[in-house]
Amino acid sequence: MSALFQPYTLRSLTIPNRAWMAPMCQYSAEVFGPNAGVANDWHFAHYAARAAGGTGLILIEATAISPEGRISPADLGIWNDTQVEAFRRITSFLKGQGTTPGIQLAHAGRKASTDRPWKGGAPVGAEEHGWQPLGPSPLPFDEGHPVPTELTVAQIREITGQFADAARRALDAGFDIAEIHGAHGYLIGEFLSPHSNHRDDEYGGSFENRARFALEVVDAVRAVWPQELPLFFRISATDWLEEAGWTADDTVRFAALLKEHGVDLLDVSAGGNAARVRIPTGPGYQVPFAARVKAETGLPVAAVGMITEAEQAEKILSNGEADAVLLGRELLRNPFWARHAARELGGEIHVPQQYHRSL
Secondary structure, eight states, X not given: OOSTTSOEEETTEEESOSEEEOOOOOOOSBSSSTTBTOOOHHHHHHHHHHHHTTOSEEEEEEEESSGGGOSSTTSOBOSSHHHHHHHHHHHHHHHHTTOEEEEEEEOOGGGOXXXXXXXXXXXXXXXXXXXXXXXXXXXXXXXXXXXXXXOOHHHHHHHHHHHHHHHHHHHHTTOSEEEEEEOTTSHHHHHHOTTXXXXXXXXXXXXXXXXXXXXXXXXXXXXXXXXXXXEEEEEESOOOOSSSSOOHHHHHXXXXXXXXXXXXXXEEEOOOSSTTOOOOOOTTTTHHHHHHHHHHHOOOEEEOSSOOOHXXXXXHHHTTSOSEEEESHHHHHOTTHHHHHHHHHTOOOOOOGGGGGGO
């Protein structure tokens, strides 16, 4: 039987297959007013199509724990009850299709308050509903980006509480998996890396200090997230810097700590914390990072990065390099990728009754 279409159980939750959807921002929510950050018809149609296509787990895009935690003013949020109610419509439909709904909880840190990518992605000011970004240190992400306000210890603890509050709301919204976003140069990843964290207090300097905020967030979320449900963490395995950055060795060391703190699976990506870095991309280029974490720590992992073909995904799982694959752009191109892969590999998959005539 196909490895890709084997169910996968974490704690008490069984995910129907191992073809999963990676979080990908849509930048499509209202930017201000009572419906700011609220999922709308675009989000429903977008995620519903991938569920009808047989995707086993859908991780909803980076969803901000606070207004200033958004990447752009058009990001989704989960800091109020209006947002929770809108998510219930999506999670209910996904579960009705046999798809597990998950959500990525995020704070953009110094990379916040930017425009939509198709409008250039540059920083935006108050006249465009932007705000002053926050970060572990007063270091801008790149030229032309504002210097972030350095967080005080009191503010760090407030944000930790916001992650916990967001997790409570996510549960109320019907999500079965929460993923903490510690990748791509957003706030948690900024604390982890010496490239972006130049603090000299208990949250900076040594590896242990730089990891402190991330682990406090994990502990706060795990404390409110039901013990029977899984908790994921997304990480950038490397900054792709030759020096003074986060490395694959750091990721392995950190993964072992995450396992001790109750994280059930590491979603292993890379990059995003240093501007204009050359990244050697290619099919499956990030899979070796996931494979190393799995081999050296025993923590379950999901692999990402230019995974596009059914046989490619099958080989990654059969070789024991990962426990699941997360597809990004390929699921944007083809919402029914999982169903096509099942046909190719001889796997069993849920097909809506309305579509049985296509079998």
